[in-house]
Amino acid sequence: MDESLPEAATAAPAAAPSPAPPKGTVTQRAIDQIKAMIGEGRLEPGARLPTERDLASQLGISRSSMREAIRALTVLGVLEARHGSGIYVTQLEAGDLLETFGVVADLSRGPRLVELLEVRRILESTATALAAARITADQLAEVEKHLTAMNATDDPEEILSHDLAFHRVIAGAAGNETMAAILDGLSSRTFRARVWRGYQEEGAFERTRREHAAIHRALVAHDPEAARAAAAAHVGEVEEWLRAQLQP
Amino acid sequence: MDESLPEAATAAPAAAPSPAPPKGTVTQRAIDQIKAMIGEGRLEPGARLPTERDLASQLGISRSSMREAIRALTVLGVLEARHGSGIYVTQLEAGDLLETFGVVADLSRGPRLVELLEVRRILESTATALAAARITADQLAEVEKHLTAMNATDDPEEILSHDLAFHRVIAGAAGNETMAAILDGLSSRTFRARVWRGYQEEGAFERTRREHAAIHRALVAHDPEAARAAAAAHVGEVEEWLRAQLQP
DNA sequence: GGAGCGAAGTGGTCTGATAAATATTCCTGG
DNA sequence: CCAGGAATATTTATCAGACCACTTCGCTCC
Numbered sequence: 186m187d188e189s190l191p192e193a194a195t196a197a198p199a200a201a202p203s204p205a206p207p208k209g210t211v212t213q214r215a216i217d218q219i220k221a222m223i224g225e226g227r228l229e230p231g232a233r234l235p236t237e238r239d240l241a242s243q244l245g246i247s248r249s250s251m252r253e254a255i256r257a258l259t260v261l262g263v264l265e266a267r268h269g270s271g272i273y274v275t276q277l278e279a280g281d282l283l284e285t286f287g288v289v290a291d292l293s294r295g296p297r298l299v300e301l302l303e304v305r306r307i308l309e310s311t312a313t314a315l316a317a318a319r320i321t322a323d324q325l326a327e328v329e330k331h332l333t334a335m336n337a338t339d340d341p342e343e344i345l346s347h348d349l350a351f352h353r354v355i356a357g358a359a360g361n362e363t364m365a366a367i368l369d370g371l372s373s374r375t376f377r378a379r380v381w382r383g384y385q386e387e388g389a390f391e392r393t394r395r396e397h398a399a400i401h402r403a404l405v406a407h408d409p410e411a412a413r414a415a416a417a418a419h420v421g422e423v424e425e426w427l428r429a430q431l432q433p
Numbered sequence: 434m435d436e437s438l439p440e441a442a443t444a445a446p447a448a449a450p451s452p453a454p455p456k457g458t459v460t461q462r463a464i465d466q467i468k469a470m471i472g473e474g475r476l477e478p479g480a481r482l483p484t485e486r487d488l489a490s491q492l493g494i495s496r497s498s499m500r501e502a503i504r505a506l507t508v509l510g511v512l513e514a515r516h517g518s519g520i521y522v523t524q525l526e527a528g529d530l531l532e533t534f535g536v537v538a539d540l541s542r543g544p545r546l547v548e549l550l551e552v553r554r555i556l557e558s559t560a561t562a563l564a565a566a567r568i569t570a571d572q573l574a575e576v577e578k579h580l581t582a583m584n585a586t587d588d589p590e591e592i593l594s595h596d597l598a599f600h601r602v603i604a605g606a607a608g609n610e611t612m613a614a615i616l617d618g619l620s621s622r623t624f625r626a627r628v629w630r631g632y633q634e635e636g637a638f639e640r641t642r643r644e645h646a647a648i649h650r651a652l653v654a655h656d657p658e659a660a661r662a663a664a665a666a667h668v669g670e671v672e673e674w675l676r677a678q679l680q681p
Numbered sequence: 682g683g684a685g686c687g688a689a690g691t692g693g694t695c696t697g698a699t700a701a702a703t704a705t706t707c708c709t710g711g
Numbered sequence: 712c713c714a715g716g717a718a719t720a721t722t723t724a725t726c727a728g729a730c731c732a733c734t735t736c737g738c739t740c741c
Contacts, residue, residue, distance in 0.1 A: 210693065212504060224539055224623070236722060247695045249497055252724090256460060256501040257508040261536060268723050269703030279545060282537040288509055289530040291472055293611075297527060300611035304556070307612075311555050363541075363548035364555075375472070458724070484691060495726045500693085516692050517734035 211246045215254035218244060223263065223274060234264070234272040261285060279366035286370025298380065299428050305371040306420035308364055309352065313400060313416035314409040315359035324358045325404060332401055336394060341385065345377060351397065355404070384426055392422065459494045463502035466492060471511065471522060482512070482520040509533060527614035534618025546628065547676050553619040554668035556612055557600065561648060561664035562657040563607035572606045573652060580649055584642060589633065593625060599645065603652070632674055640670065 208214065219240075222228045234240060241251040255272060258264040262281040266272050275281040293301055320328075328351060335347040349372055356365035385393075396419040403412035456462065467488075470476045482488060489499035503520060506512040510529040514520050523529040541549055568576075576599060583595040597620055604613035633641075644667040651660035 212693085216508070220536065220539070238722085249500075249696085250694065252497075253501050253504040255723095257504050260464070260505040260509065261533060263536065263540065266723065267703080269701070269721080271703090271722065277540055277542075279537075279548070282540065285509060285533055288468070288511065289527075291468070292511065292525055292530065294525075297611060300527070300609045303609055304612050304615065307556060307559050308552070361548045361551055363545060364552050367552065460724085486691085497727085498725060503692095514692065515734080517690080517732070519691065519734095 210250075212250045212253045212257075215240075215244055215246060215251055216257055219254065219258060220263070223277075228274050230274050230277045232274045234274070236271065279363040280369075283363070283366040283370055286367060287373035287376070290371055290373045290376035293376075295431060299424060299431065301371055301376075302380075302420060302424040302427060305368065306417055306424060308368055308371070309356070309420050310413045310417035312356045312359040312361070312364055312368060313403075314413035315361070316355045317404050317407055317409045317412035319360055320355075320358040320404055320407075324354055327354050328401060328404065332397055335397065341381075345374075345381065348393075348397075349374070349377070355400070380423065380427060383430065384423060387426075389422075389426075393419075396422065460498045460501045460505075463488075463492055463494060463499055464505055467502065467506060468511070471525075476522050478522050478525045480522045482522070484519065527611040528617075531611070531614040531618055534615060535621035535624070538619055538621045538624035541624075543679060547672060547679070549619060549624075550628075550668060550672040550675060553616065554665055554672060556616055556619070557604075557668050558661045558665035560604045560607040560609070560612055560616060561651075562661035563609070564603045565652050565655055565657045565660035567608055568603075568606040568652055568655075572602055575602050576606075576649060576652060580645060583645065589629075593622075593629065596641075596645075597622070597625070603648070628671065628675060631678065632671060635674075637670075637674075641667075644670065 219228075219234075228234065235243065237248055237251055237255065240255075241248045244251070255264055255266060259266055262275060262284050263277070264272055265275050290301060316324075331347040331351040331354065335344055335351065338344060352372060353365070353369060356368045359365065396415065399415040400412060400419060403409075403415050467476075467482075476482065483491065485496055485499055485503065488503075489496045492499070503512060503514060507514055510523060510532050511525070512520055513523050538549060564572075579595040579599040579602065583592055583599065586592060600620060601613070601617060604616045607613065644663065647663040648660060648667060651657075651663050
């Protein structure tokens with residue numbers, strides 16, 4: 186019967202500064218609080234966090250919930266847990282935080298693949314244009330290395346690998362690490378493997394080779410506009426092919 | 434002694450297709466396996482997963498570890514847990530998966546903020562150009578609504594809110610949901626609030642107003658090139674200001 | 682047939698314990 | 712005094728079991 190009154194005696198002992206904003210789950214709150222600590226600068230990149238137990242008691246939650254929060258921030262690339270050592274804030278660099286971008290590419294299908302390629306075309310053409318203006322001799326040599334290696338083999342795996350590296354070096358030469366990291370995610374292995382499985386079976390090898398050569402020529406000539414056009418055409422070819430595939 | 438030969442007796446009862454690839458933590462493995470299930474189409478968008486308990490025993494791990502895996506995929510926007518109901522795969526649309534993009538903007542500092550603005554400038558200018566060609570009368574009306582509302586108040590909070598909506602409608606009119614979702618992340622509330630705190634104190638209100646008007650004119654005229662230029666200049670202004678701030 | 686209720690199912694949280702990897706301390710021998 | 716290594720302490724990784732909160736659905740009763 187009537188044994189329990191909703192409110193009453195349970196005056197929480199530790200309701201100090203934060204009047205316990207009861208939004209969402211405790212785990213979500215923990216995630217937000219840790220993010221806030223980093224955002225406000227209370228935790229520098231590379232800093233070591235208190236132990237799981239300390240953090241848990243500090244926020245008034247159980248260790249299980251705290252572990253879920255930590256795990257979530259780990260997959261986001263914000264934290265890094267080292268077994269036996271502790272939990273650390275990553276360097277919060279573009280590569281750390283944008284690694285999850287690959288998940289988007291891996292799980293997207295149908296029309297969204299075309300949209301992703303459109304984004305890649307826009308960013309890649311601009312990045313290649315910037316690279317044409319800024320690329321150094323060393324970087325250019327590396328581009329050539331992957332270009333020749335790509336043309337010297339017939340193994341699709343190896344071609345794909347050098348193709349990815351080819352574009353990665355170019356993106357790096359553009360001087361915008363964030364853009365390079367995004368492009369890396371948009372070119373993730375499984376994403377390209379999926380699209381190219383069919384594309385390369387239509388004799389696209391030769392065309393791809395010519396397009397890469399055009400990009401390389403533009404880089405050598407330090408001609409941003411030619412580089413932009415060549416890169417846009419390169420991605421656009423795949424984009425158009427994929428668009429056609431979706432309307433049988 | 435010599436009691437242990439590497440292989441031998443422990444013929445696991447359920448070591449059927451996957452010979453237990455012992456890479457990383459069990460939780461990470463669980464994350465990968467669930468991702469694989471979705472990637473291979475064994476789990477459609479919107480589908481309901483087995484219960485935590487079933488999934489855990491199915492993969493041979495404890496419920497705690499399985500919960501961490503689920504939580505991780507939840508913050509990535511891949512899964513959605515409904516208390517008392519079950520765990521479901523999201524629709525895997527751009528908005529779901531790219532929500533995490535906001536944390537990049539929120540946690541970035543210094544030079545990376547400039548890089549993010551550069552990416553935004555590239556995408557936003559292209560999106561605005563596309564919108565100029567494709568925008569409908571209804572969408573144009575909504576753009577105007579936010580434009581006038583923005584100019585009718587002095588409350589920074591309200592201005593920021595309508596500013597975000599202004600660009601969001603334009604991005605939506607460009608017809609690429611993925612690009613719109615990325616731009617949304619690049620314009621997340623806390624990100625812009627941080628940058629604009631200083632920017633708007635330098636009498637940038639009037640300039641911002643003129644830039645928005647220019648974008649709007651280009652949209653009305655359905656002039657992609659003008660729209661591209663206006664949008665690029667708009668973001669570029671903030672970008673340049675921020676770049677200058679970093680070299681005192 | 683419909684409204685209300687209650688039991689079963691399911692995610693959310695907590696507690697406690699053990700294993701594994703790492704960090705620290707301290708002892709020993711030169 | 713110092714170098715090396717073993718014992719010890721710290722910390723994350725994982726597991727197990729319990730209880731609570733919310734949802735769902737079937738059942739009863741009107």
